Amino acid sequence: MQQRDFLYQGKAKTIYRSDVPGTLIVRFRDDITAFDGEKKDVLTMKGRYNAEVSAFFFRMLEENGIRTHFLGMIDPDTMAVKELAMIPIEVIVRNVAAGSIVRRYPFTEGAPLDPPVIVIDYKDDTRHDPMLNDDLILALGLATREELDRIKAMALTINEILRAHLAERGITLVDFKLEFGRGDAEICLGDEISMDSMRLWDAETGQSMDKDVYRFDKGDVVAEYSRVAQRIIT
Ligand code: C5P
Known part of the structure; x- marks a missing residue:
């Protein structure tokens, strides 16, 4: 290619x-x-x-x-x-309270969210990615009811698969962001699943192993990405 x-x-x-x-x-x-x-x-x-x-x-x-x-x-x-026709939404799955939901709502950082919480934001930098709800998604014509249900179901299944894999490696999947698109008339997962789009904590120490290391100057970002990548893929 x-x-x-x-x-x-x-x-x-x-x-x-x-x-x-x-x-x-x-x-x-x-x-x-x-x-x-x-x-x-x-x-x-x-x-x-x-x-x-x-x-x-x-x-x-x-x-x-x-x-x-x-x-x-x-x-x-x-x-x-x-190639997918991307849907301009960011689907965030949260297993543990951290980041923006702790800033916006009365959650304590580190509190487990069970069942997991799905938050969907409108992908629009000029509007600072405002949070959506089902009615807004349908009213904006971003997805059909059927597509939205499918996206949420896929997001929860993906969460279970990733969470189990990471837990076996001593990593807590705190939250992560997914993007979806339409391909051959079917909803497909697009974009990436990486340290830039997930929040990962060492299950023993609680230390960040993701972009929060960069956001909050918690250490050597590349060294951390290298270490966590090795832990994930082996
Ligand atoms: O900032 P917030 O706490 O809402 O982020 C939740 C999760 O989604 C984090 O893992 C973050 O890295 C990811 N995210 C992302 N891209 C965005 C917003 C959030 O990958 N535009």
């Missing part, structure tokens, strides 16, 4: 067309941003670790019957994916 025209550049990934119709090429860059892009840096190797972990999880999910956009790796930081 050959890289063709540049299509789109996000905060941490660049998307290209490929020479194969219906497929795209995604390059995970070393750029890292936080707080709506206010904090930004370039961290050598970060893209590779995120690509490696994303590919590992996409393969694992496919083996467990979840349809994803993943087709294969082209380079350590570059994957081939199915």
